[in-house]
Amino acid sequence: MSIDFIMDHQDEARPQRGTLIDVVIVLIIVLTATFSAYTTYIGFSFDLPSLLAGFLCIVIGLALLAINLVIRRARREGLPLQGPFIGFLIVFVFSFISNTNAIYTFFVQRDIVGQTQEAAWRVFDAETNRLLAAIAAIPSVSEFAERQAELEIARRNLRQQITDSRNPGFGSLAQQHFRDIESLLGLQLTPLRAPDTTAPMPQQARYAEELDAFIEEQARIRLGNHPARPILELRDRTNELRALYESKMIAKDYDRDTTDLMARDLSSISFRATELLDENPVRAEINNAADEIGSFRYTWRNFVNLISPAAIILSVLLGALLDLLAPLLSVLLYRYEEEV
Numbered sequence: 001m002s003i004d005f006i007m008d009h010q011d012e013a014r015p016q017r018g019t020l021i022d023v024v025i026v027l028i029i030v031l032t033a034t035f036s037a038y039t040t041y042i043g044f045s046f047d048l049p050s051l052l053a054g055f056l057c058i059v060i061g062l063a064l065l066a067i068n069l070v071i072r073r074a075r076r077e078g079l080p081l082q083g084p085f086i087g088f089l090i091v092f093v094f095s096f097i098s099n100t101n102a103i104y105t106f107f108v109q110r111d112i113v114g115q116t117q118e119a120a121w122r123v124f125d126a127e128t129n130r131l132l133a134a135i136a137a138i139p140s141v142s143e144f145a146e147r148q149a150e151l152e153i154a155r156r157n158l159r160q161q162i163t164d165s166r167n168p169g170f171g172s173l174a175q176q177h178f179r180d181i182e183s184l185l186g187l188q189l190t191p192l193r194a195p196d197t198t199a200p201m202p203q204q205a206r207y208a209e210e211l212d213a214f215i216e217e218q219a220r221i222r223l224g225n226h227p228a229r230p231i232l233e234l235r236d237r238t239n240e241l242r243a244l245y246e247s248k249m250i251a252k253d254y255d256r257d258t259t260d261l262m263a264r265d266l267s268s269i270s271f272r273a274t275e276l277l278d279e280n281p282v283r284a285e286i287n288n289a290a291d292e293i294g295s296f297r298y299t300w301r302n303f304v305n306l307i308s309p310a311a312i313i314l315s316v317l318l319g320a321l322l323d324l325l326a327p328l329l330s331v332l333l334y335r336y337e338e339e340v
Helices: 002-017 019-045 050-077 082-136 139-162 172-185 201-223 228-250 256-276 296-304 309-339
Strands: none
Touching: 019 050, 019 082, 019 309, 050 082, 050 309, 082 139, 082 228, 082 256, 082 296, 082 309, 139 172, 139 201, 139 228, 172 201, 228 256
């Protein structure tokens, strides 16, 4: 009787010796299932509606929790593991795919976006420089650009002379600037009636503005249809875009939308150059597909193309470990308890 009593007492005490391990294993099961559910949501949310992705993450999270608890119990009680492991593998397939996608996206999203934008800027910089050089080499365009620059200077000189406090009004110096403008425009203008040189300065300033607006309108009529004007507009637009994107590169302001805009703008510039120039100097295109991340099809393509191999390896390992950790610990640690 005493021996039976001792054996019964040992059997009752055995679960108590595993209490700490039980707590740790259950905690790991809960934490890994919760985190796996979260990464499952992130991984699916790029391709599926939020509600559906949320539903799948709850189902997979609860399934992992339940199956890992079943594996733990089966291991403790010496029950067959074939059924629980088959169920685990079914859930693991979906969880591993979404986990790997989410983890890979997290690792590469900044690096790959930055690398793609840097490469895009190098193409944009080279191609637009080639375009600007081609435009500058056209004599008629250079001549027209110089003429426009001289016209702007003459207009500014005229405004300043009319409002010069030492010699205000439309005097001899102002009239000389006006004749320079007529020469640049290639036509004779009838100036607006000027106020007396003794008129107050605000009146002189208003006259200068009205006269300049009149000259601007005549210049638009005279030069608006010049063949070189649209080419210069393309040049100015190209310079504006170069300044915009260069500032983003200097600030390391990396964004997928910026790369997409850069690609579209270069394509638009190239199309316009084809219309205006005898030969389009823009030859290369920007590849803005490499920074497409998040969606399963983009991740799969990046895996096939070995984009960021280190991130691929880490995401696969972590995606698998996240779900395999709990069942592996149950098998290893509870087997150790049984042997003790």
